[in-house]
Amino acid sequence: MTVLNVEVDAREAGFDAARLQRIDAHFARYVDDGRLPGWLIEVSRAGRIVHLSTYGWRDVEAQAPLTPDTLFRIYSMTKPITAVAAMMLYEQGAFELKDPVSRWIPAFADIRVYRSGPALKPVTEPVREPVRIWHLLTHTAGLTYGFHHTHPVDALYRAAGFEWGMPPDLDLAACCDVWAGLPLLFQPGAEWNYSVASDVLGRVIEVISGLTLDRFFTERIFQPLGMTDTRFWVTGEDRARLAALYSPQPDTGRAVRNDALDRFAGPQPRCCPGGDGLVSTAADYHRFAQMLLRGGELDGVRLLSPRTVRYMTQNHLPGGADLERLGRPLFAETTFDGAGFGLGFSVMLNPAANKVLCSPGEFAWGGAASTAFWVDPAEEITVLLFTQLFPSSTYSLRPQLRQLVYQALVD
Secondary structure, X not given: OOOOOOOOOOOOOOEOHHXXXXXXXXXXXXXXXXXXXXXXXXXXXXXXXXXXXXXXXXXXXXXXXXXXXXXXXXXXXXXXXXXXXXXXXXXXXXXXXOOEHHHOXXXXXXXXXEXXXXXXXXXXXXXXXXXXXXXXXXXOOOOXXXXXXXXXXXXXXXXXXXXXXXXXXOOHHHHHHHHHOOOEOOOOOOOEOOOOHHHHHHHHHHHHHOXXXXXXXXXXXXXXXXXXXXXXXXXXXXXXXXXXXXEEOOOOOOEEEOHHHOOOOXXXXXXXXXXXXXXXXXXXXXXXXXXXXXXXXXXXXXXXXXXXHHHHOOOOXXXXXXXXXXXXXXXXXXXXXXXXXXXXXXXXXXXXXXXXXXXXXXXXXXXXXXXXEEEEOOOOEEEXXXXXXXXXXXXXXXXXXXXXXXXXXXX
8 A cells, every 4th residue: 555745845945925815714624614515635756745735524423534645436537447447458469449339339330419309209310430449538429328318319228228337247348348339428439428338348358358347447557657556346454445435415515425436345246337336545646647737657667658648638629729619518516618638638728717826738537536646747746635525516626736736837
C-alpha cells in the first residue's frame, strides 16, 4: 500500500502556501454544514506533491475519519484507464481506430438507430456506417445510459435492467449483446452522448487480449505502475477502508447514507465494466495521473508512447466542436462550452469560453460520486479530488477546485 505525502515546499513549486490553504478553508465548509461526508484533495507539480489535505469522515455514522489510504468508488474515472488499456493494444497493432466494433462483437453488425416513437414501439432505421472503435473512445457511438432519463432509448436500457449498474446474472459479453440489440440514439459519429461505450470498449479489450478486463488491468497496468489498491471489488479487511456512499437529502441538502447503490463492498462481480467499475485510492490514481503527465511512463515503466498520449488528449469531436455544441443534454454541474473530448478524456480547448480558470490542453474526467482529476501539461500540474457524494452534479465542486488551485499558482 502506497500512502501520499507532501514532497515539495509550496514556494519551490511555484505556489503561494497561504493561497493553497484557501482550498481547505473553502471545502471544509461543505463538511461542516453537512453537505459532504469528507474529502481528500491532492495537488502536484512536476511530479512532486505540493498540497495534500483530508477533512471529515470516511464513514459519518461510525465517526471513522477520512484518511489518505481510504478506498473510494471512482465510477467513471475508470473510463480513462480503459482508454489507456485500449491504446496499449492499439500500439501493438491489434486494431485501427476506424475498425468496426462488430469485428470483435458480432452482435454490433446488425445494430439499428432510433428514428421516432415511444419506448414501447420505437421506429428505427439502419446505420449508415458501423460503430467504430473511435466512436467508443469518444462517446459518439450513439449508445446511452439508462440513468439519463431524457430519451425513449434510455427507457429501453432501464427496461433491460441497466440504470445504475448491470444485471447481476450477465457478464460483460452478455451486456454488450443486449446493448447491440437496442437502438442507437443517433447515427454513429453524428453527436456526443455519455454512455456505456467504455464498457463495450472493455469487451473489445477482452476479446483481443484473451484476458478478462480485471486481469488485463491488473497485469498490464496496475501491477506495472504499483497501483496496488485499485480493483473491481473489495474484500476482507479492506472493507474497513472503503468510504461509505452518500447522497443529498432533497429538502435539506445534507449528505445521507446511500447503501442502496453500493455494489462494490461484496464478492467478485460477474461483470467488470470498463465504464464505472473500479475502486481506488488517491495514491494509486496519483500514479496513473503522473504516468499521463510524463507522456505514458512512470518510474521506468512505459505503458504508452508520448505521441500516443498527445494524440489521445487532442479534441477528436467531429468538426472540432465542443461538448456543449455536439453533446446531448449534459449531466454535469457546469457547462461544457470550450471543452472538447479526446480518446477517453475531456480536453480544455478554450478556458475563456468555459468561464473557469485553467489551461488550454488540460485533460480530465470525474466520477459519479463527485471524484475528479485533471492533468495540466502546460503547468505540469495534476490534481485529485476524492469524496463520495452521489450524484456528482449536486454541487460545483470541480470548477471551484480549479479556480482555487490556479489562484494559488504564482510563479
